[in-house]
Amino acid sequence: xxxxxxxxxxxxxxxxxxxxxxxxxxxxxxxxxxxxxxxxxxxxxxxxxxxxxxxxxxxxxxxxxxxxxxxxxxxxxxxxxxxxxxxxxxxxxxxxxxxxxxxxxxxxxxxxxxxxxxxxxxxxxxxxxxxxxxxxxxxxxxxxxxxxxxxxxxxxxxxxxxxxxxxxxxxxxxxxxxxxxxxxxxxxxxxxxxxxxxxxxxxxxxxxxxxxxxxxxxxxxxxxxxxxxxxxxxxxxxxxxxxxxxxxxxxxxxxxxxxxxxxxxxxxxxxxxxxxxxxxxxxxxxxxxxxxxxxxxxxxxxxxxxxxxxxxxxxxxxxxxxxxxxxxxxxxxxxxxxxxxxxxxxxxxxxxxxxxxxxxxxxxxxxxxxxxxxxxxxxxxxxxxxxxxxxxxxxxxxxxxxxxxxxxxxxxxxxxxxxxxxxxxxxxxxxxxxxxxxxxxxxxxxxxxxxxxxxxxxxxxxxxxxxxxxxxxxxxxxxxxxxxxxxxxxxxxxxxxxxxxxxxxxxxxxxxxxxxxxxxxxxxxxxxxxxxxxxxxxxxxxxxxxxxxxxxxxxxxxxxxxxxxxxxxxxxxxxxxxxxxxxxxxxxxxxxxxxxxxxxxxxxxxxxxxxxxxxxxxxxxxxxxxxxxxxxxxxxxxxxxxxxxxxxxxxxxxxxxxxxxxxxxxxxxxxxxxxxxxxxxxxxxxxxxxxxxxxxxxxxxxxxxxxxxxxxxxxxxxxxxxxxxx
Amino acid sequence: xxxxxxxxxxxxxxxxxxxxxxxxxxxxxxxxxxxxxxxxxxxxxxxxxxxxxxxxxxxxxxxxxxxxxxxxxxxxxxxxxxxxxxxxxxxxxxxxxxxxxxxxxxxxxxxxxxxxxxxxxxxxxxxxxxxxxxxxxxxxxxxxxxxxxxxxxxxxxxxxxxxxxxxxxxxxxxxxxxxxxxxxxxxxxxxxxxxxxxxxxxxxxxxxxxxxxxxxxxxxxxxxxxxxxxxxxxxxxxxxxxxxxxxxxxxxxxxxxxxxxxxxxxxx
Numbered sequence: 001x002x003x004x005x006x007x008x009x010x011x012x013x014x015x016x017x018x019x020x021x022x023x024x025x026x027x028x029x030x031x032x033x034x035x036x037x038x039x040x041x042x043x044x045x046x047x048x049x050x051x052x053x054x055x056x057x058x059x060x061x062x063x064x065x066x067x068x069x070x071x072x073x074x075x076x077x078x079x080x081x082x083x084x085x086x087x088x089x090x091x092x093x094x095x096x097x098x099x100x101x102x103x104x105x106x107x108x109x110x111x112x113x114x115x116x117x118x119x120x121x122x123x124x125x126x127x128x129x130x131x132x133x134x135x136x137x138x139x140x141x142x143x144x145x146x147x148x149x150x151x152x153x154x155x156x157x158x159x160x161x162x163x164x165x166x167x168x169x170x171x172x173x174x175x176x177x178x179x180x181x182x183x184x185x186x187x188x189x190x191x192x193x194x195x196x197x198x199x200x201x202x203x204x205x206x207x208x209x210x211x212x213x214x215x216x217x218x219x220x221x222x223x224x225x226x227x228x229x230x231x232x233x234x235x236x237x238x239x240x241x242x243x244x245x246x247x248x249x250x251x252x253x254x255x256x257x258x259x260x261x262x263x264x265x266x267x268x269x270x271x272x273x274x275x276x277x278x279x280x281x282x283x284x285x286x287x288x289x290x291x292x293x294x295x296x297x298x299x300x301x302x303x304x305x306x307x308x309x310x311x312x313x314x315x316x317x318x319x320x321x322x323x324x325x326x327x328x329x330x331x332x333x334x335x336x337x338x339x340x341x342x343x344x345x346x347x348x349x350x351x352x353x354x355x356x357x358x359x360x361x362x363x364x365x366x367x368x369x370x371x372x373x374x375x376x377x378x379x380x381x382x383x384x385x386x387x388x389x390x391x392x393x394x395x396x397x398x399x400x401x402x403x404x405x406x407x408x409x410x411x412x413x414x415x416x417x418x419x420x421x422x423x424x425x426x427x428x429x430x431x432x433x434x435x436x437x438x439x440x441x442x443x444x445x446x447x448x449x450x451x452x453x454x455x456x457x458x459x460x461x462x463x464x465x466x467x468x469x470x471x472x473x474x475x476x477x478x479x480x481x482x483x484x485x486x487x488x489x490x491x492x493x494x495x496x497x498x499x500x501x502x503x504x505x506x507x508x509x510x511x512x513x514x515x516x517x518x519x520x521x522x523x524x525x526x527x528x529x530x531x532x533x534x535x536x537x538x539x540x541x542x543x544x545x546x547x548x549x550x551x552x553x554x555x556x557x558x559x560x561x562x563x564x565x566x567x568x569x570x571x572x573x574x575x576x577x578x579x580x581x582x583x584x585x586x587x588x589x590x591x592x593x594x595x596x597x598x599x600x601x602x603x604x605x606x607x608x609x610x611x612x613x614x615x616x617x618x619x620x621x622x623x624x625x626x627x628x629x630x631x632x633x634x635x636x637x638x639x640x641x642x643x644x645x646x647x648x649x650x651x652x653x654x655x656x657x658x659x660x661x662x663x664x665x666x667x668x669x670x671x672x673x674x675x676x677x678x679x680x681x682x683x684x685x686x687x688x689x690x691x692x693x694x695x696x697x698x699x700x701x702x703x704x705x706x707x708x709x710x711x712x713x714x715x716x717x718x719x720x721x722x723x724x725x726x
Numbered sequence: 727x728x729x730x731x732x733x734x735x736x737x738x739x740x741x742x743x744x745x746x747x748x749x750x751x752x753x754x755x756x757x758x759x760x761x762x763x764x765x766x767x768x769x770x771x772x773x774x775x776x777x778x779x780x781x782x783x784x785x786x787x788x789x790x791x792x793x794x795x796x797x798x799x800x801x802x803x804x805x806x807x808x809x810x811x812x813x814x815x816x817x818x819x820x821x822x823x824x825x826x827x828x829x830x831x832x833x834x835x836x837x838x839x840x841x842x843x844x845x846x847x848x849x850x851x852x853x854x855x856x857x858x859x860x861x862x863x864x865x866x867x868x869x870x871x872x873x874x875x876x877x878x879x880x881x882x883x884x885x886x887x888x889x890x891x892x893x894x895x896x897x898x899x900x901x902x903x904x905x906x907x908x909x910x911x912x913x914x915x916x917x918x919x920x921x922x923x924x925x926x927x928x929x930x931x932x933x934x935x936x937x938x939x940x941x942x943x944x945x946x947x948x949x950x951x952x953x954x955x956x957x958x959x960x961x962x963x964x965x966x967x968x969x970x971x972x973x974x975x976x977x978x979x980x981x982x983x984x985x986x987x988x989x990x991x992x993x994x
Contacts, residue, residue: 095915102922106932110789379769380823380914483839506841507744508737513839517831521763533755534841536744537737547733557766577841578737611736 009248009310010068012321015328016306017065020057022335022368025143026360027054029343030353032276037124040115040340041347043356048275050357055277056266058213059295060302062146066231067303069150070238073157082158088387089154095384097147100333107337108142115344137222143336145218152223153235160236174243181240185247188254190237191261191304195296197233201226202292203284210282210291211273213299234303251308258308262301268294327372329385334371338364434461435494436581436612437482442491444477444636451477453636454491459581464603464613466627468620473633475616476514479583482614483511495581507536510579512570514586520559524550524569527558528576535577548572549598563590571599575606582606584615588622600625654690657682658707662700670696682706752843753850760850761857764820774819775858778812779865786931787873794875801875803955803963806886807930809866810951813890814925816858817897818904818917821851825905826913834990848987852898859894863887882958889957893950896975899983900946906989949974 028034029043030050036042077085116124141148168174184190202208205226208215217227241247251258272291273282282288314321342360349356376382383389437459444452452474459465467475480486481493484500498505518527525541532538545551548568553561558569567590574582584603588596603626607613617623623630624644631641640647653674659681668676672689687693690709697704764770786804787794794801828834837847867883870876878886900920908916927938928948942948949971956968 091915095918099915099918099922102926106926110785114789374768375773379773383911384915485835485838503841503844504744506839509839509841511836511839513832513836515832516836517828517833518836519759519763519828519833521766522759526759526762530755530759531840533748533752534843536748537739539733539735543733547735575735578735580736580738606735609734609736610738 008317008321009314010071010307011325012314013307013310014065014068014072015321015325016310017061017068018328018332019324020061021143021332022339022365023361024054024057024061025336026339026343026364027357029347030357033279034277035279036119037116038279039343040112041343042119043343043347043353044349045351045353045356047353047357050353051277052270052275055211055270059266059269059298060262060306062214062231063234063299064303064306065146066150066153066234067238067241067307069153070157070235070240071242072238073154073235074239074242089151091384092387093147093150093154096329096333097144097151100147101142101144104144104334104337105140105142108340111337111340111344115340115347118344118347135220135222137220139219139221141218141221143218144333145216148221149217149223149227149231152228153232156228156232157235157239177240178243181237182244182247185241185250188257191258191297191300194233194237194300195293198226198230198296198299199289199293201229202295203289207281208288208292209279210288210295211277211279213295230299234299248307248311251304252311253308255305255308255312258301258305262298262305265294265298265301269298326377326382326386326390327369330372330376330381331365331368333385335364335368338367435459436461436496437614438492438494439478439481439488440492440494442478442481442488442493444474444481444486444488450636452481452488455633455636455638457631457638457641459612459614461612462607462610463628464607464615464626466623466630467614467616467633468623468630469616469633472635474636475633476585477636478633479513479585479614479616483509483583507534507577508580510574510577510582512574512582512584512587514589516570518558518566518569518573521557523555523557524561524572525554527569528572531573532576535579538577539575541576544572544576547575547602549595564592564595567591568595568599571602575602580611582611582613584613586616586618588617588619653686653688654709654711656685656687656690656693656697656707656709658697659683659705660697660701661703662697666700667693667697749843753846756842756846756850757853757857760854764816764824764854764858770816770820774815775861778808778815778862779869782808782812782866783869783873787869787875798877799960799962802877802960804931805866805870805876805878806951806954806958806960806963809863809886809890809954810893810928810930810947811925812862812866813855813859813894813950814897814921814947816862817855817894818901818921819914820858821855821898821901822904822908822917823901823910823913825851825902826908827910829906830910845987848902848990851902852895855894855898855901856891859891860887863890878958878960882960885958886954889954890950893953893975896946896950896978896982899979899981899986902986903982906986946975946978 027050028039029041030045030047031039031054032046032048032051034042034046073085076088080088164173181190184193198214202210202214205215208226214230215224215226217224269291272287272294282291339360342364346356346360376385377390379389435458439452439455439457442452442455442457443450455474455478457467457478467478469475477486481488482495482500484493484502484506493500495505496508500506500509522530525545528541528544532541532544539547545554548571550565550568550572553565553569558566561569567587571584571587574584587603588599591599600622603613603615607626607628615622615626627644629642630644630647632639632647660683662683664676664678664683667673667683667685670693672687672692674686674688676683676685678684685693694707694709697707765775782804786808787801790800790804794804825834828837834847863886867876867887871883876883901917904913904916904920924945924947926932927934927942928945928951929939929942930947930951934942943966952964952966953968953971953975956964956966956971
């Protein structure tokens with residue numbers, strides 16, 4: 001049983017506890033002897049069966065919920081730390097509490113007034129004169145009290161945890177507690193010990209409506225003792241169980257016995273308190289103490305039995321259960337006015353309860369599930385409640401596989417050679433002398449990080465300049481400066497002799513950025529039309545679609561494209577304005593071979609027609625295939641610039657590999673050898689003067705085999721250069 | 727690539743200015759596509775466009791029937807109140823949350839790099855809010871007239887509608903402000919903090935407890951409602967001069983819109 005399996009099971013348990021609450025409230029109007037006016041509706045077909053069902057479920061549903069909450073609280077605390085924990089809880093508990101109350105309270109009030117008016121046939125009697133005074137801190141929390149108590153208990157839990165950590169520095173106390181928990185769970189005594197504090201607090205309570213178990217603390221913001229103790233015990237125990245997760249397996253074996261115990265304890269409780277709810281406080285005495293204890297035993301037997309059964313049967317991920325688990329939070333939050341409204345509608349119909357009760361459940365659950373499906377699951381509400389927004393259309397999540405041509409030279413453990421004259425930047429062949437875009441002495445910092453440390457770079461008319469460099473080298477910063485998205489800290493940035501901040505200047509610039517999300521609802525054709533509208537003389541939309549091979553996707557919403565298709569669309573948007581200067585930031589990432597070839601062809605055609613292009617890339621063969629000139633950035637500095645050939649010749653080194661008996665150290669000492677490694681039987685030599693090294697090698701070992709000499713590719717040149725700059 | 731070579735892909739006329747008609751078309755395209763995409767987003771269109779009318783019919787017409795029978799003026803007040811409710815949502819959420827999401831996605835950066843005409847993006851969002859307000863008002867007027875609970879003349883209905891459509895602007899400005907200062911995941915929560923209390927505490931549809939009554943003036947929804955009722959000449963529920971409400975709403979627009987634009991220009 002992996003950790004994830006446990007989570008599936010406990011998620012299901014939490015959903016079960018919440019959905020049971022919907023059942024509980026849906027049955028409330030059918031309680032026998034319900035005092036009119038106490039609930040939104042008093043149904044004209046009361047039912048003892050429903051009464052017993054509600055009584056039994058109400059014993060454990062909230063304790064079970066708080067137990068699971070305690071378990072997950074520790075899990076989250078472990079994963080996210082204190083700060084992350086509180087941020088998460090603020091978003092997922094506090095916001096729903098506040099927002100939920102503001103929305104739901106008026107709705108509940110309206111339904112209640114409607115229902116009570118109907119209950120009394122239009123003439124609501126005045127409230128009895130001898131009403132008890134409102135409790136201190138009176139506030140109608142409604143059923144959302146559970147969120148409030150979660151927050152209160154989290155605070156207490158965190159304080160308790162801090163206190164334990166302060167006192168118990170050596171961890172011996174915690175070890176003792178863990179031992180006690182393990183012992184009590186494996187022997188089953190836990191279900192008999194845990195009820196003790198609750199039983200005492202219930203017994204000590206003056207006005208205890210015993211039929212309804214742990215008092216529902218929905219009337220006051222001042223925490224009620226019995227409730228804090230009852231639910232606090234559950235939460236703390238959940239927390240402690242997470243310290244030793246394997247204990248869950250104990251209940252997996254014990255659950256049938258625990259279930260029998262739960263039914264027995266529930267039966268004893270019912271025999272004391274009666275099948276019909278008593279809306280009166282229990283009189284003090286030994287029966288009260290016995291009942292309180294027995295009630296607590298029932299709570300824990302039910303809780304452990306359900307958790308055990310769930311870990312046995314619900315551990316496998318199941319999409320339906322998962323969906324219900326996600327929906328249950330929303331459903332429980334908003335169910336009360338919905339369920340009560342159904343009860344009000346049904347309350348005076350002359351049908352039997354066995355028809356009405358299921359009907360109320362079905363109608364309200366259908367409504368609640370539909371609202372979840374259409375208003376929550378894929379919206380910000382789902383984001384807040386469940387921490388994630390599901391895509392509206394689960395089939396569209398095709399991930400573009402990254403095309404694996406990254407020439408990452410597997411880093412062998414080379415004995416590194418000497419430095420070289422890497423920062424000499426040979427200037428040469430120019431397709432056109434005219435400078436289209438320049439960075440002159442440009443510096444840019446983000447706080448203390450230097451992104452660009454005094455760079456001079458120019459793009460000439462009709463050339464393709466490839467900007468290479470590792471992540472964080474400053475490539476994207478340079479492009480952002482040229483696009484006017486950033487202001488340089490020093491130096492000047494020019495585009496067509498003007499400022500990039502000027503819209504007029506940018507009307508001749510096309511751009512494709514990294515990691516950009518376009519409007520998901522717009523179709524490809526519309527995105528192109530919108531972008532083209534910014535330019536003075538753009539291409540027609542159909543031409544753009546044909547050029548970029550996107551005709552088939554023209555009417556597809558952007559959100560439904562694969563990663564690679566999205567890149568193609570972004571390329572289409574970059575060229576639709578017939579730009580004279582084009583910035584392409586890693587354009588072919590995520591494209592398949594065909595799409596990449598097509599994009600390369602389009603890029604070559606643009607250059608042929610006189611477009612100047614700045615292209616950043618990780619794919620070195622892309623620069624080799626397309627670039628007129630290459631600029632290499634590392635750590636915010638320009639370390640080399642020139643044609644592809646020139647960059648290669650900057651590192652005039654060659655790779656020599658052979659099988660030889662000559663020793664590693666001997667070769668390393670020869671002049672002209674920069675580094676040497678041995679892998680298996682083969683020596684690998686990096687040399688500045690390959691011919692001399694080969695002559696000497698042949699002289700030293702007549703039987704040299706598999707001799708191979710080759711020019712370092714741009715990949716090697718690039719790695720050498722950036723390594724030296726670092 | 728036959729198609730390609732026959733096309734002129736590059737415009738090397740660097741001096742070619744943008745014709746005025748094309749500038750206008752760029753604004754129009756921006757507005758059109760912004761409204762279109764919001765309309766297509768069910769998470770937005772269902773709660774904010776389709777829900778207000780049923781909510782009005784249920785609470786404002788059916789449940790309020792006894793109160794309206796006693797005082798028909800209440801029907802008019804509820805019509806106006808639910809109208810204000812109907813225009814708030816699209817303006818606050820449609821502007822704020824989408825802006826925050828687009829900032830997160832890097833879309834706004836791309837927009838700034840593109841040669842989109844100045845402010846087109848923000849103007850599109852504002853106009854989108856007004857388009858949605860107009861649609862909402864259309865449906866509210868049909869519902870109100872059909873239910874026979876809005877006791878207003880045709881002229882008065884038009885005045886209320888105009889006031890509500892204009893009233894979307896300050897909410898859009900507040901939305902902009904939220905959108906530029908919060909992340910995409912926080913924006914809905916923050917917006918709700920403005921939306922939900924603003925909806926209930928401005929006394930749009932339920933009588934406020936006495937101690938909360940004087941505080942209604944701090945909520946923009948109260949002023950939109952007062953502007954509409956005052957301008958339409960519904961004296962019974964006109965608590966403050968519509969001129970004051972108009973001034974408050976203009977002030978809100980300037981302050982929140984201005985702060986948002988300033989921040990956008992600096993940080994994007």
